[in-house]
Amino acid sequence: MTTTDETQAARPAGRPRSARAEKAIIDATLDLMGEGISLAELSIEAIAARAGVGKTTIYRRWSNKEDLVVDALAKLKSPLPEMGGRSxxxxxxxxxxxxxxxxxxxxxxxxxxxxxxxxxxxxxxxxxxxxxxxxxxxxxxxxxxxxxxxxxxxxxxxxxxxxxxxxxxxxxxxxxxxxxxxxxxxxxxxxxxxxxxxxxxxxxx
Amino acid sequence: MTTTDETQAARPAGRPRSARAEKAIIDATLDLMGEGISLAELSIEAIAARAGVGKTTIYRRWSNKEDLVVDALAKLKSPLPEMGGRSxxxxxxxxxxxxxxxxxxxxxxxxxxxxxxxxxxxxxxxxxxxxxxxxxxxxxxxxxxxxxxxxxxxxxxxxxxxxxxxxxxxxxxxxxxxxxxxxxxxxxxxxxxxxxxxxxxxxxx
DNA sequence: GCGTAGCGAAACTTTAGCGTATCGAAAACG
DNA sequence: CGTTTTCGATACGCTAAAGTTTCGCTACGC
The missing domain is CATH 1.10.357.10 (Tetracycline Repressor, domain 2)
Structure with a gap:
């Protein structure tokens, strides 16, 4: 099909997705939930506004709210406590x-x-x-x-x-x-x- | 103004408010909150439906949701633990x-x-x-x-x-x-x- | 029994968010 | 440069719910 090697990279044409926008969306989601917003109250529009991002950019990555929340919480996973083991x-x-x-x-x-x-x-x-x-x-x-x-x-x-x-x-x-x-x-x-x-x-x- | 003694009862004319409806409203509010509904999600319409009451009857008594919740929680006050005092x-x-x-x-x-x-x-x-x-x-x-x-x-x-x-x-x-x-x-x-x-x-x- | 005010039901207006579509600009690639 | 895709922004139609108003009926006091 294309001239590129599809078995390896298969990099798509066009402008690549912004990692910066993705991080802003995740951060905005976590911030809003950290402020006590429940899952039901959490709105895509509020996330987009907080992240300084268009709603399109969110819907292009996650098809619904739950998927976004799961991804956001996954990024949050703080490391398990490190214990010296002395006593x-x-x-x-x-x-x-x-x-x-x-x-x-x-x-x-x-x-x-x-x-x-x-x-x-x-x-x-x-x-x-x-x-x-x-x-x-x-x-x-x-x-x-x-x-x-x-x-x-x-x-x-x-x-x-x-x-x-x-x-x-x-x-x-x-x-x-x-x-x-x-x-x-x-x-x-x-x-x-x-x-x-x-x-x-x-x-x- | 009126012929009734205003210093004491000042009972208003017309049909008195139903204590039964009031209790049903309070109960419905507590039930819904007990089901995990947060304050923001709690809707007057849901309370009215649960209580079998018109929304008018609620708005006539409480001008907003917070006032209703305060009254409902006040009725809930369970007794302080009774302790024998032996040890x-x-x-x-x-x-x-x-x-x-x-x-x-x-x-x-x-x-x-x-x-x-x-x-x-x-x-x-x-x-x-x-x-x-x-x-x-x-x-x-x-x-x-x-x-x-x-x-x-x-x-x-x-x-x-x-x-x-x-x-x-x-x-x-x-x-x-x-x-x-x-x-x-x-x-x-x-x-x-x-x-x-x-x-x-x-x-x- | 009349007047008054509360009653439940239903219609209304308003608001908020969802999901989609469209726009010009921007960023990567060949 | 031209193509392709994403970017942020904005508008749109839709649904759900909020809060207000209207309506016919009902209960109580005078």
Missing amino acids: VREDLIAYLEVVRRDACDARSRCVLNIAMNDAERHPRLVERIRQATIEPRRAVMSALLQRGIATGEIRADLDVPVAMATLVGTVMWYVRSVGLDGVDGLPHDIAERIVDQLLAGLASR | VREDLIAYLEVVRRDACDARSRCVLNIAMNDAERHPRLVERIRQATIEPRRAVMSALLQRGIATGEIRADLDVPVAMATLVGTVMWYVRSVGLDGVDGLPHDIAERIVDQLLAGLASR
Whole structure:
């Protein structure tokens, strides 16, 4: 057909698509969702306006809203917490520090908002988010606690699911209650304080 | 002006407003919000249809959506947890059991959803919810932990704000993660297990 | 029983977003 | 340079929902 080698590049004729526009669209989508806009309220027109882009440019890439949101959330995937592995206590602190930072970040928060609020209305989308984002983190946390049990740092009869809810839930709830006033007013060592208090227990000796 | 005594009743002429319709409107509002409808998506038409009422009947009582929601949430105010007071451990369990039940109840959940998601868009409304619903519960929980410190059941150096986030956050997060699959599949003694594990601590002795 | 005001139903006007089409300009390629 | 495709902008027809108004009917007090 054409004179170009189709088996390799097959670069299409004409002006190439702007990577800059694509990034602006993704960013605008994440920004709007980070501002608390629900999936239902999110409008293509608002995204186009925010991105400084024509609606055509969006519809040329994504045929509907859900596809765009999936792609946008995929770009968001922050790396799994990096843990030194020296002690379970230190790894728990490092993990919760990442959770704390995510909980304070509007863009990361919107992932959880969607997962929790739109589960019934967009089951496939929510399931994709669960598999891609939530499950890997749960697995890391679970493995970490199991390792602690093996090394003796953690009590052998630990209820692991409850402990995972405790560690993450404490950070999330703390940020949402105390930290609502000023997100930056959080103590910088909150992750360490939480881990130490939970390891030691609330009761007196 | 009129012949009636205006200082007291000043009952207006004509057909009185139907208390039955008013209750139906409030109930429909709470039901819809309990189904996960956000404040922005909540439509007067949906409320009218659900309540079996004309839109006129709603607009005659509330001039806008926010006023209606405030009134509806005010009717929702569930009683503060009743605690026996025998031991701090038992009271904590009783308190968390109430939290667990609220976390599973759609109508109660919607209060928190609004408080967390619509804080920026409806600051006055959210503040009213905080003062009426959240703060009293935080005060009860704080007093309970202080009592535990006084009686020696709780360690004296407890970080009370962190501990409050731990107790409530664990229940909320547990319900949201484990309980998402089947709300009724929750262990019935989850409050007791959470309290005991937190009192004892996660570390081995 | 008359007047008044609330009742539910339905028609209306307005607004917002969707998805498509069209435009002149711009960017890559041969 | 000419072709091809994308760019941002704008306009269009369509649908859904909001909020307002109208209408015939109903319930209560005088």
